Amino acid sequence: MSPRPEVYIPGHVWDSQNPSERYASVGDLCAHIGDKLPLHLAKWIARDVLRGLANLHESRGKAHGDLSQDCILVSPQDMKMLISQFYNVDAQSQHTMPQSSEMSHTETHPIPSNMDTVVVPVAPSSTLALKPIVFRLCYPEISDRPRHHPFCDSFGMRPPEALLDAPQGISADIWTLACVLYELITGESLIDPFFQTLELGLTPEESHLIQIIEICGEFPRDVAKSGTNGCKWFHDDGTIRLETTYYPVTLKDILHSRIEPSEITHTADMLRSMLRLRPQERAKAVDPLNHPWFHDVDERG
Template structure:
């Protein structure tokens, strides 16, 4: 190991020329983001806030934070400790929004959004980090589906999706949470299955030895040691990375399960939309993709896409990542117009590369992203409407219910934001209200 100290890495500016570490292939955060302005290095057993919170397990990570299971020594309970990156330019108004919710509607807010219990700051080698302490929750809707008993053992021919009634309950509960936020002038801004969490059984009485993550490289609960390419010792990164271990075995997912919205890092007040949106690309409405316009129907469009995704187990618009963002836009718009029909002029005119795919008469002649190379034939793919795509996925529901779901998706995914229904209006859709009517009828006959 070289004896001279390594240079301080640049603040949140890593590129291929600035790679410091040997590659880590486990599903963890990018190790290069352990630098000034980035993640705080955490090891199992670390204590925070003068010893009040002891880290015993990693629950997850995102672009702006890592999340840990911690034991609150003062109150003998488990909590989720979210440690944000320290870069002030990447800060969000998450804390401001959470405080606002707790002030204006604490009881209703706790029903729909993960509860903020505490907050403090922590000084580390990469700067000062905001730390948010939340009630402990189970895995996300994205993760839990893979843990359902019917998919154990997993086979390649299985359609990995929630049972229809479970998917419908997830959608309804998340929509009720959205309606609560919207009533209070707040958009979630990152409305997706990864931010919908299941509640847990009571685990406060369980010993730390049951919940503690093992520091075991062989079982891939942690990575091999983090090593610099130059052999020097790094003071900005942890000794190892932890693989997230959601609390799946302790999750309530049977009848009467509860879903709450989490991660308000992309949230904003309707009166002050942000310039940077965190919504996943495939869940973004066309006006945001083509013009950057943000309004209060952003969450609504995302929800419409998720009705399709939760009921079929497949995303409606899968948009592969590309370094060339114009190609991402092209991929998205071709899929979108195929499923939903032609864009209106006010949107189409903002699609600067549309001539690579459509004639002046707006006839599709090519689906090859980036255009047709000289001497080659254009690529034409069969266009399928959202209804055809839904039927092709063969969801496990009756034809009558299938028609109701497809009608709801069409009702939501309208190109004109002003014509999209509100969350409250969607809750009154026949597909959601039918269960209530049937439930009331059954109760009346007992």
């Protein structure tokens, strides 16, 4: 496991009121408070993203195809309020916490550039949820970021079917979201395609496949043979061709010492439901919303 490679604008440089920054991203939030977010904050993000995906998948029948920390957006007001919980600001500051009227988060259009600048001091955690914080998905068709592939550009977050060059559908979003959430929860990549590539003489795709097998188990034959790359890495019976040693590990094992012990079981179980090798067996976007992992997340956050 290694820290994710993305580099974001440093917190002391980023300005939520810059007219060019209509919304902030979760990537920007990580730049401020660290790659590992508090678990309750990751749950808020997961809840809103799953709701957005459920609407996209079921109402429009489309996959997002480009999930990452950069396309999960939060309004500048919410960004400032969240950062205020983690940043120490001069106690003599004359600026104040936004009032509840300033914390309405139903915008669906860019925030006006003439909005007043407010620098918020550290506030008690009880002020964090005066009104719901809403995280929104930026959809590929309205994103300015160039896309090199119709599905996730984040190399280590690609689902097995992407590596196998098999057909991809809405379930690919679920796999990628599980990888995004793992990074937010732990500050590390779940899968690093470049891990031991030089030491073992592996390609990034081969390293990626081995790590998937270590975490999710052996590929079912129908999955291994589902894409044009299947015969490249798998025998006819579905076993992998690569002659290398790999070490099975459970999500519980991986999460051990990375999150609170009381959260490990539910977190591992929810992620496991999203990381099924067979796309049709992965949880639908609406399914995890009823998972016990969300039992302590209410509508006010």
